Amino acid sequence: MNKDMYIKEQNNKFDVLIVGSGITGGWAAKEFCERGFKTLMIERGRVVEHRKDYISEGKPVWDYANRTKVDNLLVEQQHKIQKDCYAFHDGTKHFFGNDRDLPYETSEKTDFRWIRANQLGGKSLLWHRQSYRMCADDFLANKRDGVGIDWPIRYHDLAEWYSYVEKFVGVSGSKENLPNLPDGEFQAPFAMRGPEKALKAAIEKAYPGRSLIMGRAAHLTEPTMLHMSQGRVQCQARNECQKGCSFGAYFSTQSSTLPAAAETNNLSIAANSVVHSLIYDEKRNRVIGVRVIDNDDLSTREYFADVVFLCASTIGSTQIMLNSTSKTFPNGIANSSGVLGHYLMDHNYNAVARGDLDGFEDEYYKGRRPSSCYMPNYQTRPELYRKGYLRGFAYGIDTYRGDWRGMSYQDGIGSDYKDQLSKPGKWGAVFAAQGEMLPHFDNQMSLHPTKKDKWGIPQIVFDVQYRDNEKAMMDDAAQLGAEMLAAGGCTNIKSSTSYELPERAPGIAIHEVGTARMGRDPKTSVLNQHCQSHDIPNLFVTDGSGYCSSGVVNPSLTFMALTARAVDYCAKEIKAQRL
Incomplete structure (x- = not known):
C-alpha cells in the first residue's frame, strides 16, 4: 500500500467521502475509485496492513500462556462485552474494541451486546464469512404480514448485484435450485463429512421441503485469475480466519476491495479519525463534509466532498446521523420521518439441539473446515408459518467427533x-438456529442527554429486547431441531434456548439492521430504494441501516450488493448533475 494514501490534515475537496472501512466501506471505495472519483475513506481506528499486522496468525494454541484464554483481569477491565463474541480470544483480542473506552447505556429491560472492531477493515477481519442471498419472499414478508413497511425493492432488483459481488468476493457453495435460498456464482463447496451426508439423506426423506446443504462461505476454493491478481490464493482450511489471513483466502477489505481501490490512485485514507457529525448546508440542502475528532490527541478537523456515503455499521452510522442536528433537522439529520434510530433488529441465535450419532467409527476428517452445513429457512411464506409466531429461521448444522x-x-x-x-x-451433531427478528418501533437506539464518550460524542442508549414472537420461534426451533436429529438417527438428544441469558442478548449475532430504513414514503422511512436519503440527495447510507426486515440469512452479502448498486446509481446521478 502506498504510504502517501494516508492523510491527516487536508484542505482539498474530494468527490466522495466514505465513513467506515469495513465490508460496505471497502466496497464503496472500490466502486467509486474504479469509476474515477477522488475518494476519501474515513476510519475511526488504527491502520491494519494486510499480512504485516496479523500478529497472531499461525501461532499455535500451546504458545499462548493460557491456551488462548484471555486473562480474567484484562477481560474485566477492557472486554466485558467483547468476550461474549464467538471470535474473541487471546489471538484475536487486538481486533476488538476496548469496552472501557467505548461506553454505552441500556434501558432497564435491555442487555444489549455491541461488538466493536475499530480499525481499518473493521469487522471484515472478524466476520464468519457466511454468504447467502435473501430470497424473493424475504422482500415481501412485511407486506404480506402487515408488520413494518414494505421493502421498496424486490429480489430482481438485487439479483445482478449479488452476482457482481459474488464473482469478486469468491463464494464457495453448491447449486441447489431452492426458491427459499437462491443460487449464486459459486466456487466448489467444502466437502460434507460422512455423518452429514447420512443426516442429509435421512432428514430430507423424513421432511420434504427441508434441505440440508453445505454452507456458502466467502472462501476461495478455486481462485480465479482475478483473485490471484490481488494476491489471493486457495483456502488452507486452517479455520483461524479471525487472526487475519495472509493467503487472502477469505474476503476482507484488506485482502480484496482496498487493494483494488488503492490501485486506481484515487483513494485517500484518514485513519484514527472519529466522525463526530455531518456538516450540513441548509441553504443548499446538502451535506458538504464531516467533522472529525482525532482518535489519539482529540484535535478536530473537517473533510469536505460532493457526496457522503455512511458505511460505519448500522449503529455507527445512525449515531452520526442522530448527532448531526440543525434547525432543519433538530432530531438528527435526514430524520424528517422521525424513525431514525427505531426498528433496530438483530438475528436471534438462541436455540440449539445436539445429540450423539452412533456408527461411523471408521470415519474422520482432516483439516479445519471453515464452514459448516446449513438448513435454509423453510417458513418463508405465511402459509408455511408454524402456529404461534410469524416468520422463520435457519439452522447452522455441524458434526464432530x-x-x-x-x-x-x-x-x-x-x-x-x-x-x-x-x-x-463418538460422533455428535448439532443444530443451531438463526431466527428472524420482527421490526418494532420501540426497539431503538437513541443518544443519552448528558453522558458522552472521550471524544465528546453522546453515548448511545439501547432499548432493544426479544419479544414474544422471537421467544416462541426459538422454543419451536429447539424442539424441531431435536425432532430432526432423532429422524437422522441421533440418540441422547438435548435441546435448549438461551434468549433469557444476558450474554445472548440482542447484538450478539452482530447482524444489526434497520435503524434508517428504506421505504417509498418519506414520511415513514429515511432512505429510498437506492439507499439515498429522502431528505438530502447527496447523502447515502449503505450498511445494514436501510433494512426493512431482518430476514433470516446472514446479511453481509446483501450489504455488499446494496452498496455496489447504490454507487452505480450515485455515479449516474452525479454525471447527470442531479446531486
Whole structure:
C-alpha cells in the first residue's frame, strides 16, 4: 500500500467521502475509485496492513500462556462485552474494541451486546464469512404480514448485484435450485463429512421441503485469475480466519476491495479519525463534509466532498446521523420521518439441539473446515408459518467427533484413561438456529442527554429486547431441531434456548439492521430504494441501516450488493448533475 494514501490534515475537496472501512466501506471505495472519483475513506481506528499486522496468525494454541484464554483481569477491565463474541480470544483480542473506552447505556429491560472492531477493515477481519442471498419472499414478508413497511425493492432488483459481488468476493457453495435460498456464482463447496451426508439423506426423506446443504462461505476454493491478481490464493482450511489471513483466502477489505481501490490512485485514507457529525448546508440542502475528532490527541478537523456515503455499521452510522442536528433537522439529520434510530433488529441465535450419532467409527476428517452445513429457512411464506409466531429461521448444522478435549471432563484415572484420551470418541451433531427478528418501533437506539464518550460524542442508549414472537420461534426451533436429529438417527438428544441469558442478548449475532430504513414514503422511512436519503440527495447510507426486515440469512452479502448498486446509481446521478 502506498504510504502517501494516508492523510491527516487536508484542505482539498474530494468527490466522495466514505465513513467506515469495513465490508460496505471497502466496497464503496472500490466502486467509486474504479469509476474515477477522488475518494476519501474515513476510519475511526488504527491502520491494519494486510499480512504485516496479523500478529497472531499461525501461532499455535500451546504458545499462548493460557491456551488462548484471555486473562480474567484484562477481560474485566477492557472486554466485558467483547468476550461474549464467538471470535474473541487471546489471538484475536487486538481486533476488538476496548469496552472501557467505548461506553454505552441500556434501558432497564435491555442487555444489549455491541461488538466493536475499530480499525481499518473493521469487522471484515472478524466476520464468519457466511454468504447467502435473501430470497424473493424475504422482500415481501412485511407486506404480506402487515408488520413494518414494505421493502421498496424486490429480489430482481438485487439479483445482478449479488452476482457482481459474488464473482469478486469468491463464494464457495453448491447449486441447489431452492426458491427459499437462491443460487449464486459459486466456487466448489467444502466437502460434507460422512455423518452429514447420512443426516442429509435421512432428514430430507423424513421432511420434504427441508434441505440440508453445505454452507456458502466467502472462501476461495478455486481462485480465479482475478483473485490471484490481488494476491489471493486457495483456502488452507486452517479455520483461524479471525487472526487475519495472509493467503487472502477469505474476503476482507484488506485482502480484496482496498487493494483494488488503492490501485486506481484515487483513494485517500484518514485513519484514527472519529466522525463526530455531518456538516450540513441548509441553504443548499446538502451535506458538504464531516467533522472529525482525532482518535489519539482529540484535535478536530473537517473533510469536505460532493457526496457522503455512511458505511460505519448500522449503529455507527445512525449515531452520526442522530448527532448531526440543525434547525432543519433538530432530531438528527435526514430524520424528517422521525424513525431514525427505531426498528433496530438483530438475528436471534438462541436455540440449539445436539445429540450423539452412533456408527461411523471408521470415519474422520482432516483439516479445519471453515464452514459448516446449513438448513435454509423453510417458513418463508405465511402459509408455511408454524402456529404461534410469524416468520422463520435457519439452522447452522455441524458434526464432530469427540476427542481428548471433551473426554478430559469424564471420570478416569491411570493408563487406561490416558489411552482413551488418544482415541477418537463418538460422533455428535448439532443444530443451531438463526431466527428472524420482527421490526418494532420501540426497539431503538437513541443518544443519552448528558453522558458522552472521550471524544465528546453522546453515548448511545439501547432499548432493544426479544419479544414474544422471537421467544416462541426459538422454543419451536429447539424442539424441531431435536425432532430432526432423532429422524437422522441421533440418540441422547438435548435441546435448549438461551434468549433469557444476558450474554445472548440482542447484538450478539452482530447482524444489526434497520435503524434508517428504506421505504417509498418519506414520511415513514429515511432512505429510498437506492439507499439515498429522502431528505438530502447527496447523502447515502449503505450498511445494514436501510433494512426493512431482518430476514433470516446472514446479511453481509446483501450489504455488499446494496452498496455496489447504490454507487452505480450515485455515479449516474452525479454525471447527470442531479446531486
